[in-house]
Amino acid sequence: MKYLILGASVAGINAAKTLRKLDKDGSITIISIDDKVYSRCMLHLYIGKKRSIDRLSFVEEYFFEKNNINWIKGRRATKIEPEKKRVVLDDGSFHEYDKLLIATGSSAVVPPVENLREGKNVFTLRNLEDAIAIDKLADGSERAVIIGGGLIGIDVAVELMDRGLKVDIVEMGPNILPMQLDKRSANVYERELKKRGAGIFTNVLAQKGVLDSNGNIVEVVLKDGTSLSADMVIVAAGVRANADFIEGTNIKFDRGIVVNERCETDEEDIYAAGDVCANKPGIWPLAVEEGITAAYNMAGLEEKIENSFGFKNSMSFYGIPTISIGNPNIDDEDYQIDIYDDGKVYKKVVHKDGIIYGAIFQRDISYAGVFTKIIAEKIPIDTIDKNIFKIGYGDFFNINSKGEFEFTKREYGLKII
Amino acid sequence: MRRIMIDRYKCEACLGCVLGCMVEHNKKGKSIYDLDLEDMANESRNHVEVDYENRPAPIICRHCEDPECVTTCMSGAMTKNEETGLVEYDKDKCASCFMCVMSCPYGVLKADRINNEVIMKCDMCSNREVPRCVEFCPTRALYMVEVAR
Incomplete structure (x- = not known):
């Protein structure tokens, strides 16, 4: 074959x-x-x-x-x-x-923003060659503008700041990492970034780049008129x-x-x-x-994709870990939102009729994988009579004769005794 | 392969297994007398949960046949050893992305509590005949079995 x-x-x-x-x-x-x-x-x-x-x-x-x-x-x-x-x-x-x-x-796609595709100092980060080019140019650069405040954008922002560059982040969503986080959890990272000198511009799009005579972008102008000077531009927008x-x-x-x-x-x-x-x-x-x-x-053996749930992300910036599962930003009053927040550790679970649809765990992510399973497979939790944040595999504990863990089958609305 | 078997109904939640794990992974010595419980660096790789009816359940890595933590690992730190069946963790390769913590459906994994960097992963006490958690279990809720793969 x-x-x-x-x-x-x-x-x-x-x-x-x-x-x-x-x-x-x-x-x-x-x-x-x-x-x-x-x-x-x-x-x-x-x-x-x-x-x-x-x-x-x-x-x-x-x-x-x-x-x-x-x-x-x-x-x-x-x-x-x-x-x-x-x-x-x-x-x-x-x-x-x-x-x-x-x-x-x-x-990576560079959006159709004036001069963005033409600028010689505009990069995306997808391939090793991109990383090598960014690394090289970062040496002589003082300011970078990052277009797109998603996971890749923030990853690059953190590392460029670590190398001493002044970084501005432009994000069209209401906060950075809008696909994964809510306002509360994103604010934690925004604060850490700002503390280290980052500029964060949310709810706004880039309108154009201003080229110098060498074909480099020296300025990024936003739709609201803000102008950000740049020695390099990183695009992380899809x-x-x-x-x-x-x-x-x-x-x-x-x-x-x-x-x-x-x-x-x-x-x-x-x-x-x-x-x-x-x-x-x-x-x-x-x-x-x-x-x-x-x-x-x-190879001729029939096999199907078992687990195609893709709405899960983990991240860690400045020593603060976060896990985001499903959709933690459901804006619908039919859903119940439970929040644990002691000023540091932040946990949020969005659920409806015993099914969890989204969750965020920040600073304490221990054992959170159980929630990924529960959310991905819509395993009902309505009969688990305990603090929702304390739900763990112990509530589904079942071990087979080979010593493998399995999930106890929970029927909706049926209490196991 | 060898696996740590769990009989949850014999578990009294004494946390002997948790202590045993901390003893084995204590950098300052492998006797119970070397273990300083006030030293945050001493952490266990297993834990005991209490379910919705207050019944305890020891949660210990299964070294799964089809391990989610390995599937999800983007640095090559988490690997399945096809010979021994163990799921092994190499902290030097780990990029602390925590996708394994996010993906273990049994909620076995966590990051270390001091630096949030290293994954607390069961290594079956490497070369030991009987893992320390099993040795420390006074009710035989934990015992070793040989299972077919």
């Missing part, structure tokens, strides 16, 4: 690893633009000089040799020819496959799937490649996994899950 994988990031690597586990003799080839394996979630740590390039890797040493995987680096697919079962690369060469996995991820090469195939595309729960596309023997796929948050655990699921099906 000839397996071909496009992309050497989290989904592709996990697929390759799983394929080798399931098929000892099959030929596995990975083709990627990346010439190193690295965790995109750790790129900001390179900017902050906290990790070297080697320490950004998430695989063991000699991963490719140990697993007998052929890796073609520095190449990009330009076309898929399903009828010939082959992929054409940017150097004109082609590679045949029996089973093909598309795991090419996504690219992504788009890397799938130009599927043109001409029957693979369905809707802001990402459409797959079923077995990670199959509409084209036979072609699978997709990770951020290149449609209709879901691009988070690490989902990409792993999809890579593994795709591999099982490519």
Whole structure:
């Protein structure tokens, strides 16, 4: 069997690893633009000089040799020819496959703001090359403007400030990290950032960049007229799937490649996994899950995505950890909001009729994983008669004969005695 | 693989397992007499919960066959050892992103309480024949079993 994988990031690597586990003799080839394996979630740590390039890797040493995987680096697919079962690369060469996995991820998008796409000192943070370029320019820079106050934006802001830059953050939402946090929990981070000199501009969009004669943006003007001077601009405002090469195939595309729960596309023997796929948050655990699921099906074993809940994020800035699950910002009086707040530790649980829809845990995140499970699977808690913040796995405790934990089945409105 | 079995109905919530775990992971020595409970650095990797009917339940890492903490780890710090079956944690690789804490469905994991940096992860007491939590359990609520994988 000839397996071909496009992309050497989290989904592709996990697929390759799983394929080798399931098929000892099959030929596995990975083709990627990346010439190193690295965790995109750790790129900001390179900017902050906290990790070297080697320490950004998430695989063991000699991963490719140990697993007998052929890796073609520095190449990009330009076309898929399903009828010939082959992929054409940017150097004109082609590679045949029996089973093909598309795991090419996504690219950062620069919004159509005047001069933003033209500015030479404008960066996104998606690839190692981006991190290296930001690191280089940061050396001679004093001021950075970050457009987009989401997780990546704040990650970069923290590291650039750590290197002594004055940073301004522009976010169109009512607070930074609006997808994950509410006002109360976001304020904690905003305060920490401001304390260290950051400017935070919320509820506002960038209107234009002002270019100097060298083509660098020296000023970012916001819609409300505020002008921020800049030596560099970082844009962290969304992504788009890397799938130009599927043109001409029957693979369905809707802001990402459409797959079923077995990670199959509409084209036979072609699978997709990770951020290149449609209709879901691009988070690490989902990409792993999809890579593994795709591999099982490519190897001829039926496997479905078990856990496709993607609305969960954890973060830690300045030693303050937060976990956000589901939608903690539901604005509907039918929902009950329970809050624990002692001025430091902050916990919020949003629920309705015994089902939890969203939660935030800040500063004390211990054992919070139980809530991820309860929220993802809508496990009813209406019969658990205790403080909602004290709910734990103990309330669902069940151990099987192999010593594995399972969740006691709780029927809605039915008390277990 | 070897697993720590839990009979919750024998648990009296004496916290012997919690003490045992702290003793084993105490950097200042592995005897109960070396353990300073006022030293915040002494933390256990297990805990005992009380459920909605005040029944205790020891919560100890299962070293799952399909571990969520490994699936979710973006630094390669959390790995499943296919030979021993153990889920191993390498604190030097860890980037303290806490996705494992967020993802363990059994709420086993937490970060250390001093620096919020290192994950408190059961290592089955590495080379020990009987893990310390099992050894410290006076009611045999905890015992070792060999399970097929």
